[in-house]
Amino acid sequence: MRDKYCGFVNIEDVGKEVLLAGWVYRRRDHGGLVFVDLRDITGVVQIVFSPDISKQAHKMAGDIKQEYVIQIKGRVEKRPEGTENPNISTGMVEVLVKELVILNISKTLPFQLDEDEPNETVKLKYRYLDMRRPSIQEIFITRSKVYKAVRDYLVSHGFYEFETPMLTKSTPEGARDFIVPSRLNPGTFYALPQSPQLFKQILMIAGFDRYFQIVRCFRDEDLRADRQPEFTQIDMEMSFVDVEDVINISEGLIKEIYKTIKGETLKDAFPRMTYEDAINTYGTDKPDLRFGLPILDITNIFKKTDFGVIKKAIENKGIVKSIVLKGKNLSRKDLDASVDVAKQIGAEGLIWIRKEGETLQSPVVKYLKEEEKLALIERLEVKDSDVIFIMTGNRQKVNELMGRFRLYLGERYNLIDRNQFKFLWVTDFPLFEYSEEQKRYVASHHPFTASKTDIRQFNGDYESLKSKAYDLVLNGVEIGGGSIRIYRKDEQMEMFRLLKIEEEEAQEKFGFLLEALEMGAPPHGGIAFGFDRILMMLLDQDSIRDVIPFPKTQKGVCLLTDAPSRVTQKQLNELRIRVIHEKQ
Numbered sequence: 001m002r003d004k005y006c007g008f009v010n011i012e013d014v015g016k017e018v019l020l021a022g023w024v025y026r027r028r029d030h031g032g033l034v035f036v037d038l039r040d041i042t043g044v045v046q047i048v049f050s051p052d053i054s055k056q057a058h059k060m061a062g063d064i065k066q067e068y069v070i071q072i073k074g075r076v077e078k079r080p081e082g083t084e085n086p087n088i089s090t091g092m093v094e095v096l097v098k099e100l101v102i103l104n105i106s107k108t109l110p111f112q113l114d115e116d117e118p119n120e121t122v123k124l125k126y127r128y129l130d131m132r133r134p135s136i137q138e139i140f141i142t143r144s145k146v147y148k149a150v151r152d153y154l155v156s157h158g159f160y161e162f163e164t165p166m167l168t169k170s171t172p173e174g175a176r177d178f179i180v181p182s183r184l185n186p187g188t189f190y191a192l193p194q195s196p197q198l199f200k201q202i203l204m205i206a207g208f209d210r211y212f213q214i215v216r217c218f219r220d221e222d223l224r225a226d227r228q229p230e231f232t233q234i235d236m237e238m239s240f241v242d243v244e245d246v247i248n249i250s251e252g253l254i255k256e257i258y259k260t261i262k263g264e265t266l267k268d269a270f271p272r273m274t275y276e277d278a279i280n281t282y283g284t285d286k287p288d289l290r291f292g293l294p295i296l297d298i299t300n301i302f303k304k305t306d307f308g309v310i311k312k313a314i315e316n317k318g319i320v321k322s323i324v325l326k327g328k329n330l331s332r333k334d335l336d337a338s339v340d341v342a343k344q345i346g347a348e349g350l351i352w353i354r355k356e357g358e359t360l361q362s363p364v365v366k367y368l369k370e371e372e373k374l375a376l377i378e379r380l381e382v383k384d385s386d387v388i389f390i391m392t393g394n395r396q397k398v399n400e401l402m403g404r405f406r407l408y409l410g411e412r413y414n415l416i417d418r419n420q421f422k423f424l425w426v427t428d429f430p431l432f433e434y435s436e437e438q439k440r441y442v443a444s445h446h447p448f449t450a451s452k453t454d455i456r457q458f459n460g461d462y463e464s465l466k467s468k469a470y471d472l473v474l475n476g477v478e479i480g481g482g483s484i485r486i487y488r489k490d491e492q493m494e495m496f497r498l499l500k501i502e503e504e505e506a507q508e509k510f511g512f513l514l515e516a517l518e519m520g521a522p523p524h525g526g527i528a529f530g531f532d533r534i535l536m537m538l539l540d541q542d543s544i545r546d547v548i549p550f551p552k553t554q555k556g557v558c559l560l561t562d563a564p565s566r567v568t569q570k571q572l573n574e575l576r577i578r579v580i581h582e583k584q
């Protein structure tokens with residue numbers, strides 16, 4: 001139906017005849033001539049209907065409207081001088097139409113493609129129209145290129161691609177499962193995979209050495225801007241490896257993705273930080289390194305203080321932490337606002353101390369000893385018009401709140417360079433964390449994660465154990481995570497015992513893995529990256545919805561198809577399911 005794509009017509013085609021097909025993007029009538037921007041997936045070319053070239057085509061051109069689908073035959077000409085558009089690849093030429101075929105008509109669209117974005121509901125209901133917009137097409141063309149880059153990189157590094165079941169058993173990523181009733185086994189249910197974790201481990205036990213999959217995962221969680229109930233992971237697993245090997249291969253992969261999207265090579269190795277350092281210095285396990293503002297421990301300065309709040313906190317084994325905001329000359333209003341923000345994020349209070357000339361200014365300065373003031377100035381290298389922000393109290397809480405307050409300061413005082421991409425490996429996560437909800441220790445990553453030390457010699461202190469888990473963080477967002485796994489049955493059983501998972505329950509849930517671990521399981525480990533999240537960030541989009549072809553709304557609804565929806569009584573009967581409708 002065509003012998004060339006619209007976007008590929010250029011100066012070399014001048015004088016030639018071309019057959020094109022596409023959509024009417026824009027249409028203008030100009031003194032007897034009709035101009036149309038004809039669009040296909042490759043771009044836009046200007047076509048011209050003139051009565052001097054074809055009376056019939058020119059007459060028909062009077063009927064065509066935006067988004068009509070047409071086919072034309074015409075001759076490529078140089079554009080008259082002064083009418084060129086150097087911003088597009090077809091901008092030096094136009095096509096004079098000899099023949100026009102209207103392949104399909106179009107109703108007036110619910111929104112104009114070349115105008116501002118429609119609202120989210122309209123956009124998702126008419127996703128196919130939204131996707132016609134060149135800027136949106138660009139996103140999905142890039143997404144497609146990234147799939148290929150990932151496959152090329154991993155295959156060339158000895159990985160084999162697999163598909164693992166979608167109808168499966170509950171997996172241990174810690175979110176709620178989506179479940180699917182089984183008609184053939186009434187009363188039983190499959191779970192959609194939260195990740196292929198156990199299958200990829202089984203593939204290592206099967207001897208495949210290196211596995212990968214670009215795979216859909218399902219987690220029934222409350223949705224936020226960067227969450228979707230179904231999302232895509234680049235999932236990997238490798239045999240006979242330790243932390244270093246997984247990190248190295250993964251870093252190469254991420255650099256390959258970066259190059260595919262940004263066209264630039266990242267040369268430097270990604271920095272690393274232990275979990276402990278990340279928490280102590282940035283108050284979070286996903287620090288945003290696009291700006292400084294480290295959180296410093298100044299408890300020592302106040303060992304002998306008379307200042308009530310701090311004295312009490314230290315007596316209760318608390319800590320004192322500070323952030324210094326340099327040279328921003330904050331007004332009293334700014335300072336009061338920062339106290340309000342600290343309270344909003346849950347702090348009991350925030351102390352600020354401003355340096356003015358040689359003195360420190362603050363409502364609390366009268367409670368400080370001379371030597372404490374001097375120590376603050378010296379240790380924190382405070383200069384004129386710098387502000388010290390201080391919080392005190394329980395270690396974990398202060399770290400967390402200071403972490404959030406640091407992000408506020410970064411945003412509020414424009415300290416974040418939005419053009420930067422700061423990757424960071426965070427390692428040495430704790431093996432266990434205490435779950436307030438379940439009132440017991442749970443696995444920080446998942447229960448198949450290996451410990452750095454032999455858990456069979458566990459001394460009773462859950463919080464002392466570190467795991468061989470690692471996360472990759474980009475600009476303060478976790479974009480991937482994984483671990484070296486337990487590969488011996490006795491160690492895995494010990495792990496379940498420490499997690500207070502009964503043997504019976506372990507057998508029922510993971511019996512197949514436990515049995516496989518007894519038949520020559522190799523040491524192995526892996527990682528999974530959030531494909532959508534990486535694309536969102538590298539393509540500067542606000543939400544992962546923008547990089548997913550058919551995303552769901554905040555309430556998990558697909559506006560295009562109206563899923564989820566009711567099913568027929570016959571279907572329910574076959575599944576032996578009775579739906580209890582809430583009383584109106």
Ligand code: ASP
Binds near residue numbers: 527
């Ligand atoms: N399965 C894990 C996850 O999805 C990643 C991994 O441990 O490889 O978070």
